[in-house]
Amino acid sequence: xxxxxxxxxxxxxxxxxxxxxxxxxxxxxxxxxxxxxxxxxxxxxxxxxxxxxxxxxxxxxxxxxxxxxxxxxxxxxxxxxxxxxxxxxxxxxxxxxxxxxxxxxxxxxxxxxxxxxxxxxxxxxxxxxxxxxxxxxxxxxxxxxxxxxxxxxxxxxxxxxxxxxxxxxxxxxxxxxxxxxxxxxxxxxxxxxxxxxxxxxxxxxxxxxxxxxxxxxxxxxxxxxxxxxxxxxxxxxxxxxxxxxxxxxxxxxxxxxxxxxxxxxxxxxxxxxxxxxxxxxxxxxxxxxxxxxxxxxxxxxxxxxxxxxxxxxxxxxxxxxxxxxxxxxxxxxxxxxxxxxxxxxxxxxxxxxxxxxxxxxxxxxxxxxxxxxxxxxxx
Amino acid sequence: xxxxxxxxxxxxxxxxxxxxxxxxxxxxxxxxxxxxxxxxxxxxxxxxxxxxxxxxxxxxxxxxxxxxxxxxxxxxxxxxxxxxxxxxxxxxxxxxxxxxxxxxxxxxxxxxxxxxxxxxxxxxxxxxxxxxxxxxxxxxxxxxxxxxxxxxxxxxxxxxxxxxxxxxxxxxxxxxxxxxxxxxxxxxxxxxxxxxxxxxxxxxxxxxxxxxxxxxxxxxxxxxxxxxxxxxxxxxxxxxxxxxxxxxxxxxxxxxxxxxxxxxxxxxxxxxxxxxxxxxxxxxxxxxxxxxxxxxxxxxxxxxxxxxxxxxxxxxxxxxxxxxxxxxxxxxxxxxxxxxxxxxxxxxxxxxxxxxxxxxxxxxxxxxxxxxxxxxxxx
Numbered sequence: 001x002x003x004x005x006x007x008x009x010x011x012x013x014x015x016x017x018x019x020x021x022x023x024x025x026x027x028x029x030x031x032x033x034x035x036x037x038x039x040x041x042x043x044x045x046x047x048x049x050x051x052x053x054x055x056x057x058x059x060x061x062x063x064x065x066x067x068x069x070x071x072x073x074x075x076x077x078x079x080x081x082x083x084x085x086x087x088x089x090x091x092x093x094x095x096x097x098x099x100x101x102x103x104x105x106x107x108x109x110x111x112x113x114x115x116x117x118x119x120x121x122x123x124x125x126x127x128x129x130x131x132x133x134x135x136x137x138x139x140x141x142x143x144x145x146x147x148x149x150x151x152x153x154x155x156x157x158x159x160x161x162x163x164x165x166x167x168x169x170x171x172x173x174x175x176x177x178x179x180x181x182x183x184x185x186x187x188x189x190x191x192x193x194x195x196x197x198x199x200x201x202x203x204x205x206x207x208x209x210x211x212x213x214x215x216x217x218x219x220x221x222x223x224x225x226x227x228x229x230x231x232x233x234x235x236x237x238x239x240x241x242x243x244x245x246x247x248x249x250x251x252x253x254x255x256x257x258x259x260x261x262x263x264x265x266x267x268x269x270x271x272x273x274x275x276x277x278x279x280x281x282x283x284x285x286x287x288x289x290x291x292x293x294x295x296x297x298x299x300x301x302x303x304x305x306x307x308x309x310x311x312x313x314x315x316x317x318x319x320x321x322x323x324x325x326x327x328x329x330x331x332x333x334x335x336x337x338x339x340x341x342x343x344x345x346x347x348x349x350x351x352x353x354x355x356x357x358x359x360x361x362x363x364x365x366x367x368x369x370x371x372x373x374x375x376x377x378x379x
Numbered sequence: 380x381x382x383x384x385x386x387x388x389x390x391x392x393x394x395x396x397x398x399x400x401x402x403x404x405x406x407x408x409x410x411x412x413x414x415x416x417x418x419x420x421x422x423x424x425x426x427x428x429x430x431x432x433x434x435x436x437x438x439x440x441x442x443x444x445x446x447x448x449x450x451x452x453x454x455x456x457x458x459x460x461x462x463x464x465x466x467x468x469x470x471x472x473x474x475x476x477x478x479x480x481x482x483x484x485x486x487x488x489x490x491x492x493x494x495x496x497x498x499x500x501x502x503x504x505x506x507x508x509x510x511x512x513x514x515x516x517x518x519x520x521x522x523x524x525x526x527x528x529x530x531x532x533x534x535x536x537x538x539x540x541x542x543x544x545x546x547x548x549x550x551x552x553x554x555x556x557x558x559x560x561x562x563x564x565x566x567x568x569x570x571x572x573x574x575x576x577x578x579x580x581x582x583x584x585x586x587x588x589x590x591x592x593x594x595x596x597x598x599x600x601x602x603x604x605x606x607x608x609x610x611x612x613x614x615x616x617x618x619x620x621x622x623x624x625x626x627x628x629x630x631x632x633x634x635x636x637x638x639x640x641x642x643x644x645x646x647x648x649x650x651x652x653x654x655x656x657x658x659x660x661x662x663x664x665x666x667x668x669x670x671x672x673x674x675x676x677x678x679x680x681x682x683x684x685x686x687x688x689x690x691x692x693x694x695x696x697x698x699x700x701x702x703x704x705x706x707x708x709x710x711x712x713x714x715x716x717x718x719x720x721x722x723x724x725x726x727x728x729x730x731x732x733x734x735x736x737x738x739x740x741x742x743x744x745x746x747x748x749x750x751x752x753x754x755x756x757x758x
């Protein structure tokens with residue numbers, strides 16, 4: 001019914017009844033619920049009066065009812081996104097900040113960004129919650145204290161600001177979810193998402209559900225060992241994929257090899273000028289990524305792999321070797337069945353995934369536990 | 380209600396009503412269904428008459444109602460297993476055969492083995508289906524023809540013999556399912572099962588459901604590349620885990636290194652005598668397995684890893700190095716959260732998994748599509 005109102009605009013009760021094919025009684029019952037919940041509003045100003053009698057009552061989606069908000073507190077930026085009641089993306093906004101900005105300032109920044117999307121008036125309507133992405137593992141039932149320490153009262157701060165419950169999950173996992181709903185893998189049942197950014201992480205949609213793993217620690221593709229004799233990783237391990245495929249690792253390796261690039265755009269410029277050192281380096285990095293992806297495909301059997309993160313701006317120089325290595329190392333009978341795609345949602349993905357967490361009716365979340373933190377940690 | 384009858388034995392209607400706490404009407408409705416379906420039978424011979432009046436009617440599980448049968452058509456053996464209505468394992472039986480034995484002979488062998496478990500009288504009761512494990516991938520919707528060719532009419536042969544529908548899946552995946560229901564990971568929501576046998580394979584229980592992957596190709600751990608410069612694998616790849624960790628690969632490597640063993644028991648004997656070549660070899664194999672398992676843990680986040688297959692008879696010589704490498708390469712914060720266990724169901728695991736496929740009400744199968752092959756392939 002909401003979909004009909006979305007697609008057709010304002011409709012009278014009888015028009016709506018005809019189009020949805022429900023009995024008068026059922027229609028009445030459902031509309032009563034939708035009107036009471038504020039999802040649908042009535043208007044007596046019919047644009048085309050039917051001749052005699054009072055004008056037919058017209059039903060429309062409530063423009064105030066439906067913005068859902070997601071916030072991604074990344075390492076060095078806040079991203080926000082909004083979708084309307086029909087789950088269409090309304091807009092997104094971002095602002096970078098220093099890595100050590102206190103939570104209170106980040107929350108204030110988030111509130112300001114949300115204001116730019118909603119015209120200053122936040123209307124959470126029937127959704128009545130905000131979905132939030134954060135860096136690092138979330139959701140280990142045995143690790144509540146450590147998780148609360150790291151989040152440092154963030155859920156409480158947000159609840160105070162926005163006055164609604166707050167759902168929190170890892171922002172990369174949320175990006176995987178968003179790409180599977182609105183992005184490169186829209187509608188995918190088995191999706192593997194890899195993000196190549198300051199860190200290397202990912203997420204899994206498995207059999208139609210976002211997957212967390214036993215301790216909220218799934219999708220940690222960046223910490224898969226690719227070189228047991230490799231560099232020390234921040235996680236405490238050695239030779240993790242992150243030590244060769246993060247932005248920092250790639251730039252450092254390029255500069256050590258005689259190149260000169262301080263950021264990804266500079267590296268992209270070098271690639272575009274045909275710089276052999278940069279091309280060789282990305283071939284090596286892409287090959288390592290492809291071997292890891294092939295291993296994961298053999299284990300998990302996704303239909304779509306989505307690669308996101310700033311490093312994908314290097315384009316075919318990276319993605320080409322990834323595809324070659326994936327094809328060479330995947331089980332041959334799976335070779336042409338897995339589709340590799342670039343992420344399409346950009347830096348808004350984490351915030352959009354936060355919204356998906358709120359739109360809990362998504363089939364992708366049907367088996368996914370709600371992750372609202374314990375209220376005790378607000379104090 | 381069935382569980383109460385299983386645990387308490389025969390009960391009167393009023394005793395059953397008291398214990399399950401349901402209303403008289405609800406109790407009556409449920410019992411009507413159970414009696415009609417043959418799951419429960421009544422008996423007037425009350426062992427303890429209540430003084431005056433006719434003896435209370437007693438309800439028991441129908442001993443004839445409930446054997447469920449699973450069959451595993453492995454490469455060189457047929458395994459069968461049976462569980463009773465209460466889902467307890469009644470028994471299992473196996474018989475080896477030549478690798479090229481025709482399907483008709485294998486089916487005849489299966490029927491004979493089933494007869495030894497059921498006393499000659501097969502009573503499938505309310506379950507009314509047989510679950511069957513086979514070698515190789517099963518369940519790719521785009522590969523029906525190839526799958527039918529490989530199965531070569533097996534489902535039709537079985538249906539003719541047993542007169543009930545036949546459900547088919549990969550036998551290693553079924554073993555993973557069985558270990559998660561009756562075996563080393565009983566009750567596990569996130570279980571990774573690895574089998575080290577003539578081939579190397581596995582299966583995943585993910586978020587409480589057996590996972591198949593987009594094309595029925597999940598759990599192919601044996602074809603994860605562990606050495607890009609390694610040996611050619613039967614799958615067409617190079618340096619797959621199977622090329623270093625299958626029974627044949629381990630025995631060949633041992634013999635090339637100067638040892639002498641034609642089968643796993645001989646290798647176990649060498650290990651028990653402290654043979655340094657064998658110990659070093661298994662340390663190397665175990666390390667490679669542990670690195671793969673660590674990668675999969677980082678990606679998927681299981682709570683339990685179960686290792687099965689004949690090669691686990693090498694015991695601590697293999698499992699020790701697996702655990703060390705797993706611990707060294709898993710994300711440090713996950714280190715003490717994943718439990719590594721030896722499989723407990725032995726060679727019956729695949730057949731038991733077949734039964735689980737039939738007991739479709741298992742929560743582990745709640746999101747798992749039934750895999751009854753197209754009747755068209757019987758002709």
